[in-house]
Structures are given as structure tokens and as C-alpha cells.
């Protein structure tokens with residue numbers, strides 16, 4: 001007599017006939033949703049990184065722009081530098097040389113710009129100390145001592161940018177939640193279809209003394225496995241697509257940031273197990289709901 | 296083992312029978328007769344818990360039906376073998392897996408040799424891998440009996456088990472049931488075949504019940 005461990009008996013899995021459509025449907029749904037989820041995840045990571053970069057880089061520096069007649073330019077520049085030197089919270093101040101200004105303008109006007117013929121304002125780069133300076137006070141002192149100087153501390157446009165990045169991140173998180181919800185709904189639908197198609201099988205199993213959890217297990221196992229496999233393919237495809245994104249370079253902004261760096265590549269690996277958990281819970285709930293209607 | 300007390304049941308408000316009191320005790324043997332449509336199948340379905348009685352109470356192995364949870368009912372069913380009138384096979388499984396189904400579904404080990412012996416016992420050793428729909432009615436009914444006894448149940452309920460069998464096979468199948476009963480299994484057979492009952496009576500002390508006039512009666516010597 002050869003008795004196997006009943007829980008490992010392959011026959012326990014075969015009691016429900018192999019399904020046709022719902023199997024493919026689940027694989028496809030899980031794959032597509034995982035693919036989308038990888039992109040939402042990448043977007044979230046990128047937005048996070050951008051917010052951090054902008055927030056940090058922009059808040060550390062400010063610019064003083066001096067517009068004055070050529071005769072007063074050097075004088076006013078000296079006054080500005082003196083004011084900045086005595087302002088608490090300013091780590092350093094540096095006049096940006098004309099050639100550097102030229103480099104800044106080059107992308108727009110080309111290399112042959114006759115800088116000496118243009119009445120360019122002079123720029124002073126201010127680097128903030130960690131404790132920060134009082135920009136309102138500095139602005140008043142500059143207005144009093146060097147009328148041609150204007151402080152541009154970037155806060156005007158820094159805040160909306162950082163806010164936009166945070167919003168982008170929230171949208172990415174919302175997308176992932178929606179993807180999870182949609183996956184649960186669609187797996188529920190596919191599982192319900194499979195349960196309905198196998199109503200006779202479920203009835204017979206109950207009649208011969210199967211407990212609910214045995215019957216549920218046959219369905220749950222399948223759908224969980226399908227979701228896992230489908231999501232694994234979808235995730236691999238999504239990661240591949242991100243890897244294959246052409247490098248947009250430094251000027252690419254958000255585009256160049258879309259993707260994972262270093263250990264961040266581990267994040268999308270959580271997508272298939274999460275898909276499996278979603279499918280497991282959805283199928284289990286659907287199975288027990290159906291079983292309640294069977295004596 | 297299975298006790299019915301003043302049970303009444305019917306469909307759509309019309310009562311098929313009422314005040315049914317019945318005890319299927321250890322080693323008992325009952326026949327259940329009555330005209331077609333009298334409610335024999337219904338009474339059997341009450342006896343394995345597929346139906347909940349409209350009135351009265353049913354006890355399985357000492358426990359009230361309504362106190363058993365869903366798992367409790369499943370465990371009680373694992374101790375009750377049933378030969379359904381329509382066999383209730385899973386058509387995508389081989390006959391052999393269908394016979395072993397109560398063990399598989401009950402998450403119990405499947406002793407392969409025992410399953411083969413049982414298939415041989417009902418004369419189906421050559422059909423182990425056949426799918427149920429490819430078999431004749433008689434073969435299916437014998438397989439259904441094999442499935443009903445695979446768990447060595449305490450109680451065996453059979454609904455018209457000889458309905459599709461010729462006389463010779465019917466007698467053989469009945470002698471299998473008598474053999475089981477001698478080993479201690481309580482047996483209840485629903486049948487309208489009075490000849491079968493007459494042939495069996497000398498071999499076993501069976502009680503013959505009849506549903507008539509919406510009551511369950513003990514049939515007397517008129518058989």
C-alpha cells in the first residue's frame with residue numbers, strides 16, 4: 001500500500017478542470033498591470049529624485065542682478081559684495097565672469113555672441129549658509145545702498161516646481177493604488193467566472209465531504225500562480241523598457257530621470273509578489289462567497 | 296448515527312411528508328420504498344445534509360444539523376457514503392480518480408491498492424482510466440457504489456442503486472451491500488423495486504419503510 005501525503009497529492013489540484021479563458025485572462029491582466037505598475041513606480045521614484053534635487057540645489061543659491069550704467073557698474077558691484085559680506089547667513093558671494101555668462105547664453109544665441117556689445121547685467125552668485133539669510137532684509141539693504149541691484153532668490157519659482165514634483169509623486173502613488181484595485185477587481189471577475197463555470201464540480205466536492213478551504217485552495221492556488229507568472233513577465237518587460245529608454249542626457253529633465261538607479265532596481269521586483277497577494281485575496285474572497293451558497 | 300425527529304419537508308410550500316422519525320443505528324439495514332415522486336430522494340438528501348428540514352431536527356453522529364458548521368457538515372459527510380441516483384461524477388477525472396474522490400476531497404491519504412481492489416470488487420478493473428461519460432449506466436452505478444464505500448463509511452445511503460442494472464447485476468450489487476452491512480455499516484437503500492427487496496429479505500434482517508400518504512410507514516408482511 002502506497003499512501004501519499006494528501007496535501008501534496010497532485011490529484012487534489014486536478015479536481016477542478018483546467019480552465020481555458022479565465023487562465024489566459026488572468027495572465028494577461030496581471031502582466032499588463034505589472035507593466036503599468038513598473039512605470040508608475042519609476043515615475044514616483046523620478047519625481048522623488050527631482051523634488052529632492054530641485055529643492056536642494058535651488059535653495060542653496062541665489063543671484064543678485066546688477067543693472068547699472070557702465071560707469072557705475074564696478075562701484076555698485078563693490079557695494080553689493082560688501083553688503084553680502086556683512087549679511088548673516090551668506091556663506092560666499094562671487095561675481096560671475098563675463099565668459100561664464102556667455103556660456104549660459106550660448107545655448108540660445110550661439111557661440112558668436114558679441115558679449116562686449118551687449119549691456120548685460122552683472123550677476124553675483126550668492127551661496128547660502130545652512131542657517132539661511134533673511135531675504136526680505138537683504139532686499140531692503142540692497143535697495144538702499146545699490147539701487148541697480150535686485151535679489152533673485154529663486155523662491156518665486158522654486159516652490160511651484162517642488163510642489164509639482166510632490167504632486168507628480170502623489171499621482172504616481174494613486175496610479176499604483178488604482179492598478180492594484182483594478183487588478184483585484186479583474187481577478188475577482190475572472191475567478192467568479194471560473195467558479196460559476198465549475199458550479200457542478202464544487203457541488204460534487206461538497207457532497208463527497210470536501211471542506212470549503214479544500215475547494216477554495218484549488219482555485220486560489222491557480223489564480224495566485226497565474227497572477228505571479230503574468231506579473232513576472234509584465235515586470236520584466238517594464239524593466240526592460242526602462243533600461244532601453246534612450247539616454248536624454250542632463251538636459252532631459254524628467255525624461256532622463258525616468259528609471260531606476262542602483263538599488264532602486266529592486267523596487268519593481270516587489271510587483272509580482274504583490275500581484276500574487278492581490279490575486280490570492282481576491283480569489284479567496286470570491287471562492288468563499290460562492291461556497292456560502294452551496295450546502 | 297443519523298436520527299430524524301418529526302421531520303417535515305417539501306418544495307415551494309407543498310409538503311411532501313411530515314412527522315418523519317427515523318433512526319439509522321449501528322449495523323441497521325433499511326429499505327425505503329414508495330411510488331415515484333413520493334419523496335424518497337428528498338428524504339435521502341435530508342439524511343446527508345444537502346437539505347435542511349423545514350421542521351423537525353436531524354442529528355448526525357449525535358450532533359444537531361443546525362449546530363454543525365460548514366466544516367462540521369463536511370466531516371459528517373466523510374462518514375456517510377452516498378450512491379446518488381445520477382452518480383454525480385466529475386467528468387474530467389478518470390473513473391479511478393472519481394472513486395478515490397472522497398479521500399482526495401477529505402484530504403486523506405489515497406491507498407492505491409485499496410482503490411484498485413475496490414474497482415475489481417465492482418467489476419471495473421478494466422475501466423480505471425476511462426472517463427465517466429464513456430461508460431454505460433450500469434458501470435457508472437457500480438463505480439458510484441465503489442466511491443460511496445471507499446472511505447469505509449459508518450452509514451451508506453443508496454438512491455435507486457440498481458436502477459440501471461440488469462437483474463443479475465442488481466442481485467450481485469445488493470449482496471455487496473449486505474456484505475458491508477455485516478461488517479457494521481448502516482445501510483439505507485431507496486428503491487421502487489419490490490422484487491429486489493423480496494430477494495434480499497431472507498439474507499438480512501431489513502426493515503422496509505414506505506412513504507405513503509405523506510407519512511413514513513413501516514411496511515408489513517405484504518411484501
Ligand SMILES: Nc1ncnc2c1ncn2[C@@H]1O[C@H](COP(=O)(O)OP(=O)(O)O)[C@@H](O)[C@H]1O
Nearest residue numbers: 306307311329330331332333334335336337338
Ligand atoms: N429541487 C426541487 N424543487 C422543487 N421540487 C422538487 C425538487 N426536487 C424534487 N421535487 C419534487 O418533489 C417530489 C419528490 O421528489 P423526489 O424526492 O425526487 O421523489 P422520489 O425520489 O421518491 O421519486 C417530486 O414531485 C419532485 O418533482
Ligand SMILES: [Mg+2]
Nearest residue numbers: 335336380454
Ligand atoms: Mg428519486
